[in-house]
Amino acid sequence: MFKKWRSRWRLGALLPLMIWLMTGCSQENLSTLIPAGPVAREQLWLMKFSLGVMLIVFVVVIAVFFYVLVKYRKRKGQTGIPEQVEGNHTLEIIWTVIPFIMLFVLAIPTIMYTFKFEKVYSASEAIQVKVTGHQFWWEFEYPQYGFTTGQDLYIPKGKQIQFELTSKDVIHSFWVPAIGGKRDNNPGLINKMTLLAEKEGVFKGKCAELCGPSHALMDFKVIVLDENDFNTWSQKMRAKPEPMDLSPLAAKGKELFTKNSCISCHAVGGNGGVLGPNLTNFADREMVASIRKNTTENVKAWIKDPNSIKPGNTMFKGYSPYPNFSDDDLDALAAYLESLHVYKK
Ligand code: HEC
Ligand SMILES: [Cu+2]
Structure with a gap:
């Protein structure tokens, strides 16, 4: 008897651990429970409402259960x-009608909000952003402004953003928990979604559709600026800046960047390909490839062996053998990339 209780207590001790782990997921910038915009807030209301209805059902069922257990005990x-007793019309009608009503109570607000979230804004009412999912990175094109960013989505506070979601390869799903979501990025199809952010700050986004070996590493950031800052940023981006006054090391990096066909996949300013993220504002990013802190060491480690950081990613895919960069080359490439500022200094 004593032994049995002891093992139960031991299990009980896991409870605080579980709570700690679960609340660890409620970081402010990655939580549906701390909304930063109307869509996320209304979705949270729906969650709470459904949970409330289910809680009422749960409490009533458990109460009836215990009542019966005690009343009809031996x-x-x-x-x-x-x-x-066999068959009871009154009871049968009651337990058919009540769930029916419950489903209506759940369905009415859910359907109302679903249609509300479907509203599509025209180009004059909202900022348009085309979001393309790639294994395993995000591309954000601003057709009204004429530029593209990778990994970091910049938006102004308080403005409606109209997204067009698609994919270049497999199905991904665009999700910014604190602002709202989520919706699939399907290859060959365009899905629309509208969001608005009410708070300035940096919010985390995630791919929410299993899309390959590095699915869990397919993060992005939503950077919400006040309107003036956004206008400054977008004007700078629109000018497609190339870095000026490079240090000798960075200038060597730029040369290597062109020579090693980095530029055939990555655009900087007005030049370059589109198979990899646009690097025009790479030095403004908090992260390298969305998952490592943007430090010189991590940039070098990424260029040297991207597959060890994000398995299955497509950098240098089809290039065989993989270029073997010396430490000096890596220093130069990193110095060049770290000079690609647009907004932060
Ligand atoms: C075949 C196309 C291709 C070539 C060539 C290529 N890259 Fe990439 N690169 C990519 C792709 C795709 C990614 C995104 C990987 C991911 O996050 O899944 C990437 C990511 C990066 C990143 C991280 C970008 C970010 O937004 O955080 C850096 C830095 C980078 N590449 C530098 C280079 C350098 C330097 C070279 C040349 C030595 C190079 N790349 C050559 C395709 C390429
Ligand atoms: Cu994905």
Whole structure:
């Protein structure tokens, strides 16, 4: 008996650990429970409402269960089986009608909000952003402004953003928990979604559709600026800046960047390919490839062996053998990339 209780207590001790782990997921910038925009807030309301309805059902069912358990327990001196009842019209009608009503109560707000979230804004009402998912990075094109960014989505606070979601390869899903979501990026199809951010700050986004070996590493950032800052940033991006006054090391890096066909996949300013993220504002990013802190060491490690950081990613895909960069080359490439500032200094 004692042993049994001891093992139960031990299990009980796991509870605080579980709570700690689960609340670890409620970081402010990655939580549906701390909304930073109307869509996320209304979705949170729906979650709470459904949970409330389900809680009522749960409490009533459990109460009836215990009531029956106690009332119809076997009493002392009782022999034989109790009276058997078959069919009861009143009861059957009650337990059919109540769930029916419950489903209506759940369905009405859910359908109303679903249609509300489907509203599509015209180009004059909203900022348009085309979001393309790639294994395993995000491309954000701003057709009204004429530029593209990778990994980091910049938007102004308080403005409606109209997204067009698609994919270059497999199905991905665009999700910014604190602002709203989520919706699939399907190859060959365009899905629309509208969001608005009310708070300035940096919010985390995730791919929410299993899309390959590095699916869990397919993060992005949503950077919400006040409107003036956004205008400054977008004007700078629109000018497609190339870095000026490079240090000798960075200038060597630029040369290597062109020579090693980095530029055939990555655009900087007005030049370059589109198979990899646009690097015009790479030095403004908090992360390298969305998952490592943007430090010189990590940039070098990424260029040297991207597959060890993000398995299955497509950098240098089809290039065989993989270029073997010396430490000096890596220093130069990193110095060049770290000079690609647009916004932060
Ligand atoms: C075949 C196309 C291709 C070539 C060539 C290529 N890259 Fe990439 N690169 C990519 C792709 C695709 C990614 C995104 C990987 C991911 O996050 O899944 C990437 C990511 C990066 C990143 C991280 C970008 C970010 O937004 O965080 C850097 C830095 C980078 N590449 C530098 C280079 C350098 C330097 C070279 C040349 C030595 C190079 N790349 C050559 C395709 C390429
Ligand atoms: Cu994905």
